[in-house]
Amino acid sequence: NVCFAWGFFFQAVDMWEDENNQEFETEELEEKHGGDIPEPRLATDVKDPSASASSASYPRPHVKQFMARKFFVTRPGAFDQAIEDINTHVTENAGETADSFWLLTEVDHWNNEKERIVVITDSALLVCKYDFIMLSCLQVQRIPLSHVARICIGQFTFPERSLSKREGEGLRIHWDNLKEPSFLSRWNPWSTEVPYVTFMEHPVKGSSQRFTDICQMSTFSAQLVQTIQKAQRKNPPPGNPMGVMVLNQPLLIDTYVGLMSFICNSNKLGYAIARGSFGF
Incomplete structure (x- = not known):
């Protein structure tokens, strides 16, 4: 209720x-x-x-611009500050070199959308939860490029009797072929033990040339595959001598009712967004 x-x-x-x-x-x-x-x-x-x-x-182009301004990431200097903060984190904690920064939407295993900054370094993929309101990095998930087993690109699909829906194309990165999500991980919406991550393009893509570039999924996937192949030549993946595989196949999201994701996604709760002012 x-x-x-x-x-x-x-x-x-x-x-x-x-x-x-x-x-x-x-x-x-x-x-x-x-x-x-x-x-x-x-x-x-x-x-x-x-x-x-x-x-x-x-409709008029300025209407789309007005709606894009609701996202705090489009505010002047917000994304630049995020790059600076994450660069400091990468250099001080991991000693890596950041090659590129991307603004994408993560779609978790419960079909919830989450705003993310994704960083491709010379040896890892960093999935960063960044607060564009307070301008602070809250969480960084590090995925070693040498552990990435396959990348799947395709349309989102759901089980036959599922009430959940999602249109469009996404990209899913698997980093452990030997590990399958447990029953508890699949049914826990906050689980961090799922051995893959799924992305789609951010809603502000097209609001400006800059956001078009950093939200472009095809460009991101091309650079990611190239960097992974280069990293795996230097450090071959354990138990996978063939290296990373790139597949074109549907991306299954194993949810049936989807009430939680419906509330979250319809109200953009996974994004730092202006929600109006309350007062007199």
Whole structure:
């Protein structure tokens, strides 16, 4: 009952924010056009082939920009500060060299979305939980590249009778072929003993050229495979002389009801996001 109450509460807040955003955009357009809001033009209405595509597109691009600003990672200097903090952690604690930083969404084994900074170093993959509100690194999971056994790329799938749903493509990294998740690990939403991690693209991809680059899954996977192959040539993986395998196959998320993930994902609880102000 508490989960349902909180879920409806956050949904009501999001609906209230969307209505306010629409009112704000309407007032802005009224001021700009002297009280008359022009009707949106469709692509078929454009007769001049040299006309700008942006003038004929609908919905308006600035609406997407406004929604992207709700994520604290898009605030000026936030991601740069995260890079600086994580670089310090990597250098002082592991003595490694960070090759690249990526902003991705982790999808855990219970289908919950979690905002993550992923770092590819010369010898490991770092999955960082970073607080973009307080600008502090909360947790770092280190996956040695020499232990990565296979990388799977494909569409998300669920069991036949599952009520959970997720569209799109993801990437799953397995680092121990000899270890399978135990029964308790599969049914524990907070388990850290699952020997794989799954990523998809972050919602702010496309908000700017920079975020398009650091959220691009295809570029991330290409660099990750190249770095793993280079690391495994220097340090062959134990019990896997063939090295890392790259497979194209569906990514199964073994959940059936998905009530917890529905509440979490529909309200973006796994992201550092502005949720409105309460006061008078």
